Amino acid sequence: MEPTVTISKDLPLGDQIAASLGHDLLSGRYQPGEVLPTEMELVERFGVSRASVRSGLQTLTSRGIVERFVGMGTVARDFRDWNILDPMVTGLLADHANPHPDLVRSIFEFRYSAEPLIASLAARHARARDLVAMEDAVEGMARCGAMLGTEEADFTAHDVSFHVAVYRGTHNAIWTHLAHILRPAITLVVRRSNERTEELREALARHRALMEAIRLRDPAGAFDAALRIMQLTAVELGIDPLQGEKSDVSAMLKASFGAGSPEEEA
Amino acid sequence: MEPTVTISKDLPLGDQIAASLGHDLLSGRYQPGEVLPTEMELVERFGVSRASVRSGLQTLTSRGIVERFVGMGTVARDFRDWNILDPMVTGLLADHANPHPDLVRSIFEFRYSAEPLIASLAARHARARDLVAMEDAVEGMARCGAMLGTEEADFTAHDVSFHVAVYRGTHNAIWTHLAHILRPAITLVVRRSNERTEELREALARHRALMEAIRLRDPAGAFDAALRIMQLTAVELGIDPLQGEKSDVSAMLKASFGAGSPEEEA
DNA sequence: GCGCTTCATTTGTCAGACAAGCGGGCTATA
DNA sequence: TATAGCCCGCTTGTCTGACAAATGAAGCGC
Numbered sequence: 085m086e087p088t089v090t091i092s093k094d095l096p097l098g099d100q101i102a103a104s105l106g107h108d109l110l111s112g113r114y115q116p117g118e119v120l121p122t123e124m125e126l127v128e129r130f131g132v133s134r135a136s137v138r139s140g141l142q143t144l145t146s147r148g149i150v151e152r153f154v155g156m157g158t159v160a161r162d163f164r165d166w167n168i169l170d171p172m173v174t175g176l177l178a179d180h181a182n183p184h185p186d187l188v189r190s191i192f193e194f195r196y197s198a199e200p201l202i203a204s205l206a207a208r209h210a211r212a213r214d215l216v217a218m219e220d221a222v223e224g225m226a227r228c229g230a231m232l233g234t235e236e237a238d239f240t241a242h243d244v245s246f247h248v249a250v251y252r253g254t255h256n257a258i259w260t261h262l263a264h265i266l267r268p269a270i271t272l273v274v275r276r277s278n279e280r281t282e283e284l285r286e287a288l289a290r291h292r293a294l295m296e297a298i299r300l301r302d303p304a305g306a307f308d309a310a311l312r313i314m315q316l317t318a319v320e321l322g323i324d325p326l327q328g329e330k331s332d333v334s335a336m337l338k339a340s341f342g343a344g345s346p347e348e349e350a
Numbered sequence: 351m352e353p354t355v356t357i358s359k360d361l362p363l364g365d366q367i368a369a370s371l372g373h374d375l376l377s378g379r380y381q382p383g384e385v386l387p388t389e390m391e392l393v394e395r396f397g398v399s400r401a402s403v404r405s406g407l408q409t410l411t412s413r414g415i416v417e418r419f420v421g422m423g424t425v426a427r428d429f430r431d432w433n434i435l436d437p438m439v440t441g442l443l444a445d446h447a448n449p450h451p452d453l454v455r456s457i458f459e460f461r462y463s464a465e466p467l468i469a470s471l472a473a474r475h476a477r478a479r480d481l482v483a484m485e486d487a488v489e490g491m492a493r494c495g496a497m498l499g500t501e502e503a504d505f506t507a508h509d510v511s512f513h514v515a516v517y518r519g520t521h522n523a524i525w526t527h528l529a530h531i532l533r534p535a536i537t538l539v540v541r542r543s544n545e546r547t548e549e550l551r552e553a554l555a556r557h558r559a560l561m562e563a564i565r566l567r568d569p570a571g572a573f574d575a576a577l578r579i580m581q582l583t584a585v586e587l588g589i590d591p592l593q594g595e596k597s598d599v600s601a602m603l604k605a606s607f608g609a610g611s612p613e614e615e616a
Numbered sequence: 617g618c619g620c621t622t623c624a625t626t627t628g629t630c631a632g633a634c635a636a637g638c639g640g641g642c643t644a645t646a
Numbered sequence: 647t648a649t650a651g652c653c654c655g656c657t658t659g660t661c662t663g664a665c666a667a668a669t670g671a672a673g674c675g676c
Contacts, residue, residue: 261433
């Protein structure tokens, strides 16, 4: 019996098998709690050895996607148990054609609540190199926006790079790793919000404003600018922002984080 | 040649090998960039088969701890590349006797900046079950505190459970998974801050205050209470809180998130 | 000195086998 | 007939041996 699933030759076999099975799980081919095919059945399906199949299954196990029991087989775990903060998992979700709407909303709500805070932290701790990364990203967005928008994917890539640069600007290991982990997830949200070209100029302007606030070491202004970006994203996604968040938040950081102006340091 | 490292029999061999090598890496036995022993050398050291050794090395690879190249061997990656937001990695760090001070500080700074925000989100979205979890944790802390503090580890466990319950109270998938991922890391910080029994009563009181604010759906009060907890932790850790954060933050959330009192909903 | 070949080394993959644990069916017995 | 115990197949965990592919260093001729 020949393999019924095509497998490339130059990529690690275990990773391809993990990706294929992960896609099947997202598509509903196997329901949570259901028993997946045995190792030997997968050996026949993919036409590889049992060692490679086990490698792929170990990858899925370490991500909390499946659970394995001696004598019982491999069972699919509930989506809530998936290690959603793993780049491979978020990449899987980003590649999938129909990501769960709940997931997109969860990611957006997290970013909506966290990124203003992250921006204010970046305004306090960002160094020159971080500003370079942000500037490169914004210029890339501008270039793609000027090219009549045929390269929408490139605009998204620069958009994501900008947000990652802000995360890194906090100079905190946790926030920085979170950016690395969330990169595919952020791409998922940004891509869906950059489908209309009318708002691209507005998005570009708001990103510039955030960069400028970070450059001027203005935490309150950065908080406000990041919130405006997320509000624009909310409109493009068709999501209501959390209620009660409309009023001016710029005053809040001025009160809590001290004066955001540069002369604070003097 | 007999194995030179003792390996238990009832736990997965790959996990034990990964833990042992991870400990060696943390201890400085192998420096970042250095080439680790070959698979066959590890087979002799641990007295297991090459399949088990490869399983352990794949675990380390998937966590960004090592990198493997055909023909070159296995090289230790820089600590910055470690997937620090993985429970196995944070558990490794928590078990290690001398965790890097930079790491403890990074985790604390993250919590100091994020947990007030998380607390305010929990005040908006927590449901009755989340309050039950918090109440159980606080009562557990009180029980252990009353027992003349012989069971310090239990107090820490309840303390960690409380913070995890707050994360879960946001009812957001990202924050919730972050709690699961950070649990060992939070334990690392909490354990070091609960070494003196004098402040335990004060810590208990501040945790009660946070729980009460969440119960009353008071985001601003929750933000403030969480900040007070982290400030107490800072004192116990001997870390200066971030400068410029001393003034009243309670007003800030009132301005940004709307009135925190329950009648807002009406 | 420089480029090429050759070879040992190391990881990736394959194949076959046995051990350990689980569940279902069978049988003997009360 | 109901139930306890045993047997057997199935599945994953581990072991053993082998070959393929890629890398780096040594040796070689020019």
